[in-house]
Amino acid sequence: SMETGTCGYNVGGTGQAWFQNAVDASDVIGFDDYSWEPGRPDSSQVVQDNLRWFQTFYTGDKDIYVVENGFATSSADYVRPHGTEDQQAAYVDNVIDEIVTNNRPGGLFRNRIKFYGYWQFVDRDSTKNDFESRLGLLRTPDAAGNFQAKKSFSVFREKIRKYPAVIATPISNVTANPTADVPIHVVFSNGVRNQYLRVKIQREG
Numbered sequence: 411s412m413e414t415g416t417c418g419y420n421v422g423g424t425g426q427a428w429f430q431n432a433v434d435a436s437d438v439i440g441f442d443d444y445s446w447e448p449g450r451p452d453s454s455q456v457v458q459d460n461l462r463w464f465q466t467f468y469t470g471d472k473d474i475y476v477v478e479n480g481f482a483t484s485s486a487d488y489v490r491p492h493g494t495e496d497q498q499a500a501y502v503d504n505v506i507d508e509i510v511t512n513n514r515p516g517g518l519f520r521n522r523i524k525f526y527g528y529w530q531f532v533d534r535d536s537t538k539n540d541f542e543s544r545l546g547l548l549r550t551p552d553a554a555g556n557f558q559a560k561k562s563f564s565v566f567r568e569k570i571r572k573y574p575a576v577i578a579t580p581i582s583n584v585t586a587n588p589t590a591d592v593p594i595h596v597v598f599s600n601g602v603r604n605q606y607l608r609v610k611i612q613r614e615g
Contacts, residue, residue, distance in 0.1 A: 430468060439469045442478040446491035452500035454508055462518055475525035479505065480545040483560065487541035499561035502528065506569045532557065
């Protein structure tokens, strides 16, 4: 079993004793990160920087789970990643490649990233132009119940083929009955631990 706790924390400070105590009491550190650079919408550099910052100042050699990360195909939210479907596809392409590369032994993350979760699989409502409604790799179904794939869906499928050793939930396993609140998981090692601290991160680059 896994016990989870959520802690909101504002990026930008070190030496927070209460937060360090919470980290020290946890086996695994989880992150929700919707940071981005508005001038470079396809870049995941801020996410990589945030992960490294927390690893350097707080988590050390503890395992890290990127619980939520995503990019909306909308134009109604300035502070979180959003843009065109082409930009979403480029972001998905970059964020997975960069995490995998940085997570290799001897890499920036020292092989401590154990999980990456892209939120989410299907739009909540493709007719709405807001962040929460259009994070999916697929659009909501039409009147006949058919799902239309965004370009990012094909990109994610290519990652499964490119990194077969690190993908635990192939898209083919969940396309038969997709739901709006299902994330896509990329798992870098098997197993979970039982004390889990989840930290929200959101800032602009």
